[in-house]
Amino acid sequence: MNCKLIDVFYRKCDNIKILKQAVRKNCGIVMEFKKRNTNTMRTRGHHKQVLLFLIAVVLPSSVLIVLTWHMIGQQQELSEKRLADERLRLATEIGQKLLVHLEEIKLHEVSATASGAKSLNTLEYTSGEVILTGLADGERLLLPWEMSPTNNRLSMGKTAFFQKIRRAEEEEFVRRRYAQADTLYLEGIEEAQQPSQQAYARLLRARVLTKSDELEESLAEYRRILAVSSEITDEHGIGFCLYAAGHLLERGDSYNEVMQLIRSELSAQRWLSPAESYIVLDLVNVLIKSGPEFGIRQQAAEDCQRKILKHISRQEKALALQKDFGKLALTAQLKSPEQEPESTWAAYGEEPWLVSLAPALPGGQRLAIIVRGESILDSITSSTPYSETILANVRFTTGAGVEGESLGPSFPGLKLAYATDGKASLLSDWGPQRSFYLIALLLVLCVTLFGAYFLWRDVGRELQMAEMRSQFIASVSHELKTPLTAIRIFAETLLLGRPEDPQAKSEYLDTIVNESHRLTRLLNNVLDFSKIEKGNRTYRKEPACLSEVVNAAAQATQYPLRQQGFHLNVHMEGELPEVRVDRDAIEQAIQNLLSNAMKYSGESREIDLRVQKRDGQAVIEVTDQGIGIDAAQQKRIFEKFYRVPSEENERIPGTGLGLALIFHIVQAHGGHIEVQSIIGKGSTFSIYLPLENKR
Numbered sequence: 057m058n059c060k061l062i063d064v065f066y067r068k069c070d071n072i073k074i075l076k077q078a079v080r081k082n083c084g085i086v087m088e089f090k091k092r093n094t095n096t097m098r099t100r101g102h103h104k105q106v107l108l109f110l111i112a113v114v115l116p117s118s119v120l121i122v123l124t125w126h127m128i129g130q131q132q133e134l135s136e137k138r139l140a141d142e143r144l145r146l147a148t149e150i151g152q153k154l155l156v157h158l159e160e161i162k163l164h165e166v167s168a169t170a171s172g173a174k175s176l177n178t179l180e181y182t183s184g185e186v187i188l189t190g191l192a193d194g195e196r197l198l199l200p201w202e203m204s205p206t207n208n209r210l211s212m213g214k215t216a217f218f219q220k221i222r223r224a225e226e227e228e229f230v231r232r233r234y235a236q237a238d239t240l241y242l243e244g245i246e247e248a249q250q251p252s253q254q255a256y257a258r259l260l261r262a263r264v265l266t267k268s269d270e271l272e273e274s275l276a277e278y279r280r281i282l283a284v285s286s287e288i289t290d291e292h293g294i295g296f297c298l299y300a301a302g303h304l305l306e307r308g309d310s311y312n313e314v315m316q317l318i319r320s321e322l323s324a325q326r327w328l329s330p331a332e333s334y335i336v337l338d339l340v341n342v343l344i345k346s347g348p349e350f351g352i353r354q355q356a357a358e359d360c361q362r363k364i365l366k367h368i369s370r371q372e373k374a375l376a377l378q379k380d381f382g383k384l385a386l387t388a389q390l391k392s393p394e395q396e397p398e399s400t401w402a403a404y405g406e407e408p409w410l411v412s413l414a415p416a417l418p419g420g421q422r423l424a425i426i427v428r429g430e431s432i433l434d435s436i437t438s439s440t441p442y443s444e445t446i447l448a449n450v451r452f453t454t455g456a457g458v459e460g461e462s463l464g465p466s467f468p469g470l471k472l473a474y475a476t477d478g479k480a481s482l483l484s485d486w487g488p489q490r491s492f493y494l495i496a497l498l499l500v501l502c503v504t505l506f507g508a509y510f511l512w513r514d515v516g517r518e519l520q521m522a523e524m525r526s527q528f529i530a531s532v533s534h535e536l537k538t539p540l541t542a543i544r545i546f547a548e549t550l551l552l553g554r555p556e557d558p559q560a561k562s563e564y565l566d567t568i569v570n571e572s573h574r575l576t577r578l579l580n581n582v583l584d585f586s587k588i589e590k591g592n593r594t595y596r597k598e599p600a601c602l603s604e605v606v607n608a609a610a611q612a613t614q615y616p617l618r619q620q621g622f623h624l625n626v627h628m629e630g631e632l633p634e635v636r637v638d639r640d641a642i643e644q645a646i647q648n649l650l651s652n653a654m655k656y657s658g659e660s661r662e663i664d665l666r667v668q669k670r671d672g673q674a675v676i677e678v679t680d681q682g683i684g685i686d687a688a689q690q691k692r693i694f695e696k697f698y699r700v701p702s703e704e705n706e707r708i709p710g711t712g713l714g715l716a717l718i719f720h721i722v723q724a725h726g727g728h729i730e731v732q733s734i735i736g737k738g739s740t741f742s743i744y745l746p747l748e749n750k751r
């Protein structure tokens with residue numbers, strides 16, 4: 057700043073205060089510029105750190121994670137392929153075993169049938185896995201009950217017997233002359249030439265006797281029919297005894313006899329016709345309803361119900377098979393009966409039945425053998441020595457588009473489906489390896505995250521430190537610039553011979569002295585701090601009177617206190633014992649506290665300096681009624697370079713070193729420092745020093 061500028065300042069600023077303000081303002085601009093510069097540098101540094109972090113940590117670990125993940129995927133694929141191969145191999149093996157087993161069954165069944173050892177209508181087969189056998193008549197399948205012998209079946213005709221029956225029915229239904237009808241039915245019974253004709257005539261007689269209210273006689277007739285063999289049937293193949301049983305039960309008669317009849321029918325190992333099955337089911341239902349609620353008889357009836365229902369469901373599936381027989385994958389064989397059938401087993405239905413054709417029987421027809429697929433599969437899988445996990449829940453599936461392994465050309469449309477929930481366990485050999493990879497991946501992730509966290513923390517700290525340092529440099533420069541500028545301006549003003557007033561002159565000189573004191577204090581702080589950092593700071597402790605030390609410090613701050621209009625209240629407790637201290641250091645500490653009290657007093661102009669003895673220690677307290685410190689910040693203000701980050705604080709110049717120095721000095725003296733502060737109300741800093749002589 058040249059003389060011209062000083063002249064302008066001097067002319068414009070009619071008093072010393074305005075001149076000082078101008079100096080401060082000038083330096084403030086410099087400070088602001090430096091701060092901005094520092095911020096830009098900090099941001100650049102920050103970006104660099106982030107980039108470094110990304111390249112050094114995030115990139116390699118991401119590559120590692122992707123590679124491991126890829127490897128896990130590949131391993132998984134490999135295991136799945138191995139599993140698929142294994143499944144295919146097993147399916148082929150099971151298919152071969154199945155074929156051998158089925159062909160054996162077929163052979164036994166054919167030879168038993170061909171030798172005439174068993175009838176086609178029987179339910180007893182050479183193997184428990186056979187469900188039914190039928191005759192393939194071209195593309196039509198003859199079911200067992202359609203092949204039952206017809207010699208005991210009623211055959212209608214125009215014989216004398218039937219003419220008599222016609223006449224009797226005319227009497228019964230047209231003329232309603234029941235007695236005549238009864239007589240004619242009786243004659244019919246006597247003239248009957250076959251058991252079926254006799255049973256038929258009895259049934260009609262029992263009916264007419266019921267109509268003519270001869271109930272006892274009609275019941276007796278029904279009972280007689282009930283005793284007739286179930287093989288004596290009407291023209292539809294239904295045993296007459298079943299009709300009689302229905303009538304008897306309707307009248308609440310012959311419960312036990314009917315039960316007996318049904319039980320023997322169900323255990324006769326003979327395929328009932330569908331009509332017979334439904335009649336038996338009706339009779340069983342009536343037995344259940346009319347019988348006693350509990351007890352053996354009821355149980356027997358329910359048992360019969362279960363049996364007949366099972367029979368009916370098998371029969372229904374057999375009827376459905378009969379309908380679809382031509383569509384089975386055996387068509388080629390069905391169309392050319394002379395050709396030897398291959399070993400083909402076609403699947404039919406949900407829980408598939410396996411259907412195959414045997415070579416021609418002596419009569420030229422082909423025997424169709426139908427077996428229960430699942431039970432054979434169970435017996436084969438249980439005898440196949442292989443991992444239980446693969447074969448658990450294995451089942452047959454049919455139909456196009458269904459997932460599963462083909463069992464070979466002998467089983468068209470039939471596939472082996474492995475349970476999907478077994479898949480995980482099927483991969484079990486890859487399981488431990490995969491767990492190892494996953495754990496390793498997890499470890500890498502954890503280590504990377506830890507590393508990232510520590511790096512991030514260190515970078516953060518470094519950034520914070522760098523920020524604090526640059527702030528410190530800016531603050532120190534500013535702190536130096538302000539008193540230096542003031543000294544120069546006032547000295548140059550005096551050199552120009554202005555002002556002429558001797559009192560003003562002495563005020564200028566006072567300012568120069570005071571600003572140079574301030575400079576010294578600041579430089580002392582910086583130098584001391586540098587010594588502390590290097591570990592060179594030493595203290596020359598000597599016994600001293602504390603009140604003298606405190607007074608000296610208060611005296612040294614008199615000028616700035618007065619200049620800024622502060623009122624310092626000093627309270628000394630009488631008879632303070634001696635303390636062993638480095639006088640200069642403690643004075644410096646008290647001056648720093650007083651200087652802070654002035655800086656952070658806000659509008660208040662009252663400062664208290666108190667010295668007393670408490671709990672066997674000497675306590676020096678500096679209290680202001682200024683801006684105060686937030687509780688969360690109170691712990692950090694003793695850190696080096698730390699300044700409370702508030703807007704208000706930013707406007708107050710400072711280096712963040714004062715309290716760090718006091719902290720070090722007090723600790724070196726075996727004491728400690730405390731702060732109590734309330735935002736907006738003020739702060740009290742207390743230095744505790746051990747007494748030389750604890751009296």
Ligand code: ADP
Pocket residue numbers: 652653655656657680682683684685693698699700705709710711712713714715716739
């Ligand atoms: P500075 O040079 O910034 O004053 P110090 O180390 O002396 O550095 O103080 C650290 C911080 O503590 C200050 O920036 C200020 O925010 C806070 N502080 C110190 N003394 C007081 C006080 N008497 N009242 C309010 N805040 C204070």
